[in-house]
Amino acid sequence: MFDDLDASLAATLDDPAAPAPVRSADVSFAVPDKSFAPSQATLNLFLHEVEENRALRDDTPVTERVAQGYLTRRPAVRVDCTYLITAWSTKTGGLQSAEEHQILGLTLQWLCRFPVLDAGHLQGLLQSPPQPYPVTINVAQRREGQSIGEFWTALGIAPRPALSLTVTLATVPFPESRTDPQVTAVQLRGGLVGDPVLRGRVLTSALDAVPAATVQLMEAGLSTGVDALGGFSFTDVPFGAYTLTVQTTGNADTTRHVDYAADAQVHDVILTGP
Incomplete structure (x- = not known):
């Protein structure tokens, strides 16, 4: 993922419309420590921090329409990747500073043109599969209280002009999905609290109606046939636990235990097999 992000940023800096000094500079992602000595004018992008963007966290499952129905999966995690950008010249004295300042300034201007990375610059896994969200860019923004001095101390080099670049990616650590x-x-079936009826339908495993079946309410010693939609009902039955037994021609009986109550009057029976 990070190597594809590096390649995408390099492609952005090599865009034909980019300023010539930026386009002609070499792009390096090496650690710019005291051993870093490029042989030509170079832009160094040092990836020094990766952290989840908690402000963009959303735990709501993602649902999309597919041929088989609806695909549901866990959302992607948004990650901030922060680079320190410095310019390096092989010249000396004032000419060195002038070239570095020119390259760094033009890089700032160029990157500020992209609130999001252009889709044409995305490389590798950032391109295919496509990112679920735009790949946003924030340039020259440092968090409050963050000091750049610690970098120079850790890298063992003298402080130099630099700017920050934060790119927000989406990564999918949960490949599991569910298709519904x-x-x-949609059928709405209910009952009246003051006039309750134990009712339901006899259905196949594909939720089709079974129009020729007999339903027995075992504990009450009652039996009834079903209508054309597989519906059945038992009136004047007190609330309680019951056993429904469904009989169909040529098939084994199907039994279902139900708890019949004022707020649970509808109980379907689904036949599990022939």
Whole structure:
């Protein structure tokens, strides 16, 4: 992921519309410590910090329409990748400072043109599969209280002009997903608290109605046939636990235990097999 981000930033800096000094400078992602000695004018992008962007965290599952129904997966994690950008010249004295300042200033101007990385510059896994969110860029913004001096001390080099670049990527650490079938119909069935009825439907495993079945309410010693939609009902039955037994021609009986109550009056029976 980070190597693809490096390549994407290099492609951005090598864009034909970029300023000539920026485009002609070499781009390095090496650690700019005291051993760093480029042989030509160079832009160094040092990736020094990677952390989750908690302000963009969203734990809401992502759902999208697919041919089989709806695909649900966990959302991507948004990650801030922060670079320290410095310019390096092989010249000496004032000419060195002038070239470094020119390259760094033009780089700042060029990168500020991109609130998000252009899709045409994205490389590798940032391009395919495509990022679920735009790859945003923040240039020359440092967090409050953050000191750049610690970098120069750690790198063992003299302080030099630098600017920060933060790119926000999305990474998908949870490849698992679930596909749910499309809802093709909705049926609302209820009951009255003051006039309760134990009711339901006899359905196949594909949720199709079984129009020829007999339903027995075992504990009450009652039996009834189903209608054309597989519906059945038992009136004047007190609330409680019951056993529903469904009989169909040529098939084994199917039994379901139900708790019949004022707020649980509808109980379907799904046949599990032939």
